[in-house]
Amino acid sequence: MAGKTLYDKLWDAHVVRHNDDGTCLLYIDRHLVHEVTSPQAFEGLRLAGRKLWRVDANLATTDHNVPTTDRSHGIVDPVSRLQVETLDQNCHDYGITEFSMSDARQGIVHVIGPEQGATLPGMTVVCGDSHTSTHGAFGALAFGIGTSEVEHVLATQCLILKKAKNMRVRVEGKIPPGITAKDIVLAIIGEIGTAGGTGHAVEFAGSTIRQLSVEGRMTVCNMAIEAGARAGMIAVDDKTIKYFHGRPYAPAGELWEQAVAAWQDLRSDPEAKFDKEVTLNAADIKPQVTWGTSPEMVVPVDGVVPDPDREFDSIKREGMQRALKYMDLKPGTPMRDIMLDKIFIGSCTNSRIEDLRAAATVVKGKKIAKNIRLAMVVPGSGLVKVQAEKEGLDKIFLEAGFEWRAPGCSMCLAMNADRLEFGERCASTSNRNFEGRQGAGGRSHLVSPAMAAAAAIAGHFVDVRELH
């Protein structure tokens, strides 16, 4: 018999029933809930008079709308406030544990899940948010769902799904100095495109991925969705297991031993077959910067803005032309000459403690450039914030001229007050550079935390490798 992939194993372990039409009813172990995609689901539940299937499988937090400045007066915007209060009320009514705005553990849903040990290896993890793929970094099957599916999980603890195809992206070789998980995943997306993983569950493998810390692996899986894949995942190893030891929701004592034994099998069998395979060499990867309005529009920092006239595919060419116009860039411009207005270090891609340490190392003892109107650091969770403050990172940022904010999604999607003004250009550690994503008319360039920090000091993009 042919071997199984990690995805096959996770899938098979959660099948409740096979339907005649080839779909399956799949059991969901963990459901993470936030304020934006859940109100209509709770409303649906209420209207149909349905109960929650399993209260303890749910964990909620508020992240998209919350202010990152002083919270003592609550949320000013009445529409945002109502949405956050609606989540508080729904969690209260249904008995769901919620890390509300004033809770020390509050943060971005994809940061707090693993931080609490609420997502664990071998689980199926869903959330009404496409970056749920992040949790796949721990050998879990994790993917984003829509609001109807949120309601479906609340009511039945299951989803009706069709199995995706298997794809493996291997990155091999030693990680070159100055290269981070973010550069690796941007390079992958540059290689396979934003639809490269569509219809597939992607396993990231190879010696480079194994060298990454679990936090780096989360960054890679986080952006699987930007490569078109609903789920990204990485096999369990000792780093994974060590990460969960002692976390609040992780098992302890005898249960811990039992769980660890079960997790050993969470890797693809050597003879497993993949429908699609791609391999990259770590040695070829340089610090990455996006130039356009799609994450696949990415080049190395020592590169230039590409020329649409050299693109043969007419649809792609038009896309490039539109992006250049929106981004106000000319073909052939060196990426290093691009001047910036704002710097955003945060989001579920890059707001964990390692990310903040990497950025702090670059800015230590320096000042942000005169042309930078705002540089902000938004920790991924309250606990990340506390840890960073313990290490004195907040001081390093503040002394350099950064703002040190409270946790949330913030300028990743600008649903709260943090946003780009029309025409402003930003180096951002988030995951999407779509038109208007960080504010109407705003221009986003995606980079790693170290690259964003270096850009803040220089006022334009610089190659972090030259700072070493």
Add this chain to the structure above:
Amino acid sequence: MEKFETLTGLVLPLDRANVDTDAIIAKQYLKSIKRTGFGPNLFDDWRYLDPGEPGMDHSQRRINPDFILNQPRYRGAQILLTRDNFGCGSSREHAPWALLDYGIRAVIAPSYADIFYNNSFKNGLLPIVLEREAVERLFRETEATPGYRLTVDLASQKVTTPSGMEFKFEIDAFRKHCLVNGLDDIGLTMQHVDEIKAYEGRRRKQAPWLFSE
């Protein structure tokens, strides 16, 4: 959920690839706790010249006359014709809600992002996949012919042009069944409550650390 059987409707050609869900419905409108009312804000950034916020009177805003949706000949369109990877980006179900609220009942494109595709069915919006050449042809005909209408027949899985040309499309049998009958997934899953409970019992034994109650 509204049933979907056949539809003959005006076609709106949106000639762009990779239209993301941020473009379909901008984030400021996601603050709503309702499923309806998103229609006036479909493609907000492209459609209006001034920035929009929830609660505004959108009929008073400055229209972008260059955007296709604002051209009088496409008023009342029910079928959106577009390019590859439509609906990429965030999982927001507000994207199909906004399309439906505007009046779109079917989308035709060579490919879709997975979550958007899935979300559409759950709301009675039919995402049709046609070959790239067929889409190209429909773009040409739509742009050349004011009042261009297509007929979508879900039962026979066909799109028919005014000149009688037919394009077959594939659709999952279960999804088709749900759309044609306006069925709600939760109701269907509830028919298998015993199986879910049996599975849960097994899982509790195999992986007790996943259950705190």
